[in-house]
Amino acid sequence: MEKFDTIIIGAGPAGLAAAYNLKGNGQNVAVIENNLWGGTCPNRGCDPKKVLLSGVEARDRMAQLQNKGFDNVPFVNWEQLETFKEKFTKPVSTGSRKGIVDAGITAIDGQPKFTSEDTLVVNGIEYQADKFIIATGQRPSYLDIVGKEHLLSSTDFLSLKKMPEDITIIGAGYIAFELATIANATGAKVHIIHHNDRPLKEFDQEYAMELVKQLENKGIDFNFNVDTQSITAQDGKYLLKADNFELTTDLVIGATGRIANVDFLDLEKANVQYNRHGVVVNDHLQSTNENVYAIGDVVSTKQPKLTPVGGFEAGYVSDILLGKTDKKLELPLIPTVVYGSPKLAKVGEQTGDKIVEQDVTSWFTYSHTNEPVAKVKIVLNDKKQIIGATLLSNEADSLINLLTLAIKQKMSHEDVVKEIFAYPTAASDLEYLI
Ligand SMILES: Cc1cc2nc3c(=O)[nH]c(=O)nc-3n(C[C@H](O)[C@H](O)[C@H](O)COP(=O)(O)OP(=O)(O)OC[C@H]3O[C@@H](n4cnc5c(N)ncnc54)[C@H](O)[C@@H]3O)c2cc1C
Numbered sequence: 001m002e003k004f005d006t007i008i009i010g011a012g013p014a015g016l017a018a019a020y021n022l023k024g025n026g027q028n029v030a031v032i033e034n035n036l037w038g039g040t041c042p043n044r045g046c047d048p049k050k051v052l053l054s055g056v057e058a059r060d061r062m063a064q065l066q067n068k069g070f071d072n073v074p075f076v077n078w079e080q081l082e083t084f085k086e087k088f089t090k091p092v093s094t095g096s097r098k099g100i101v102d103a104g105i106t107a108i109d110g111q112p113k114f115t116s117e118d119t120l121v122v123n124g125i126e127y128q129a130d131k132f133i134i135a136t137g138q139r140p141s142y143l144d145i146v147g148k149e150h151l152l153s154s155t156d157f158l159s160l161k162k163m164p165e166d167i168t169i170i171g172a173g174y175i176a177f178e179l180a181t182i183a184n185a186t187g188a189k190v191h192i193i194h195h196n197d198r199p200l201k202e203f204d205q206e207y208a209m210e211l212v213k214q215l216e217n218k219g220i221d222f223n224f225n226v227d228t229q230s231i232t233a234q235d236g237k238y239l240l241k242a243d244n245f246e247l248t249t250d251l252v253i254g255a256t257g258r259i260a261n262v263d264f265l266d267l268e269k270a271n272v273q274y275n276r277h278g279v280v281v282n283d284h285l286q287s288t289n290e291n292v293y294a295i296g297d298v299v300s301t302k303q304p305k306l307t308p309v310g311g312f313e314a315g316y317v318s319d320i321l322l323g324k325t326d327k328k329l330e331l332p333l334i335p336t337v338v339y340g341s342p343k344l345a346k347v348g349e350q351t352g353d354k355i356v357e358q359d360v361t362s363w364f365t366y367s368h369t370n371e372p373v374a375k376v377k378i379v380l381n382d383k384k385q386i387i388g389a390t391l392l393s394n395e396a397d398s399l400i401n402l403l404t405l406a407i408k409q410k411m412s413h414e415d416v417v418k419e420i421f422a423y424p425t426a427a428s429d430l431e432y433l434i
């Protein structure tokens, strides 16, 4: 039976980062993948979405400058943009697998199943390891409603051959907002249906509702407090029904959250506890089997499920396995961005001793591109140091990273004015924002 120092299950950003770390430090490592190498982010998540959003951003910038240099604003040509997107996604799986093999890591394709605490079987072959890392991520969860078989997922959306004229997205989280923004820019009529009235619930609701307003201005139809009960196929379209609500549409995307890929692994046989949120771990990302760890989206903790978080955890668990640390996991500040148009971003504390909120739409940074809205909320502590922020603007993604560093450096207004930032940029406004 082949034996490894560490076997990693799942070749997404988290699993691959751990594999390279461990191999680079002399371990004999294997990675097992049952689908596309590279995982969600580059195949069916962050990266393809960001390529499609590049079309939205170009169109929106032109729309903002209509009659100010541009006369006609075309819709995004979906077929062309999709083809461009495939340039990025098509090589990912082969390239990721090749990178692993070239690094001297054993690449195994197939569905692993534990047979005991230190052994698993893939394609009828048994493998043993001193340590295991589960990095199997999440997959879309589907609403359990009548007609659920008609629901498509974000993965399906990102590879649609043709954008329908009328598309409905159920849910109002990250995925719903981002996909709605993309579909809208192609000229499709977009409906969002949400079971309550709290979209993007972990964000400041004033900012989330301002984003809703901006998307409504672009023609997106939001339906709150609508709990979809059934989807029926009718004459090539779909009829959605809820209490006192009916909608006929061409395509329905479910974006109501994701569930952990913990089934199919026979984790019981390895004495690894799990629930629907993922693998249960302690503060060292160690499961109920001391030799099995979990990282990335599959971990059953409340940490945001994001690519850089998985990468950080991969580095941490690698250090544990290499004997470089025995400290408990301490995640740094995690900035997060909804890539709508405009973008909504937040980091750190949302309440503190002082909150400076400004509508900066008229400031040069935003008015020179005629942005429809730009709002900044900065949270300060009793020492007037920055401890958190929420931003809504087209610059929010880069500014939130700068604010993350400012929080880490415990910067106050006095510290900010001592720095020089390139002008004119969102960063050069910082001294006037706190
Ligand atoms: C539409 C979308 C957009 C996103 N946008 C962003 C973004 O902009 N920024 C951001 O930071 N994050 C984003 N995310 C989240 C990001 O993709 C994930 O946080 C990240 O991919 C998690 O990495 P991971 O390695 O933990 O899991 P994954 O990337 O999901 O990788 C897990 C791997 O394990 C494999 N696997 C699953 N089950 C098994 C099994 N039983 N046996 C063997 N292999 C298995 C899977 O096939 C997959 O390759 C997005 C997600 C989606 C869906």
Ligand SMILES: NC(=O)c1ccc[n+]([C@@H]2O[C@H](COP(=O)([O-])OP(=O)(O)OC[C@H]3O[C@@H](n4cnc5c(N)ncnc54)[C@H](O)[C@@H]3O)[C@@H](O)[C@H]2O)c1
Residues within 6 Å of the ligand: 143, 170, 171, 172, 173, 174, 175, 176, 178, 193, 194, 195, 196, 198, 199, 200, 201, 226, 227, 228, 255, 256, 257, 258, 304, 305, 306, 336, 337, 338, 339
């Ligand atoms: N930009 C990014 O960083 C980014 C982008 C996409 C995804 N992601 C990651 O992927 C995860 C999953 O994204 P998501 O949007 O699927 O999940 P989410 O948890 O962000 O949103 C799910 C939404 O569906 C709603 N919902 C639940 N049941 C419903 C029902 N019966 N009817 C209508 N709505 C219902 C929830 O209230 C919530 O608003 C995110 O939490 C995030 O970790 C990140």
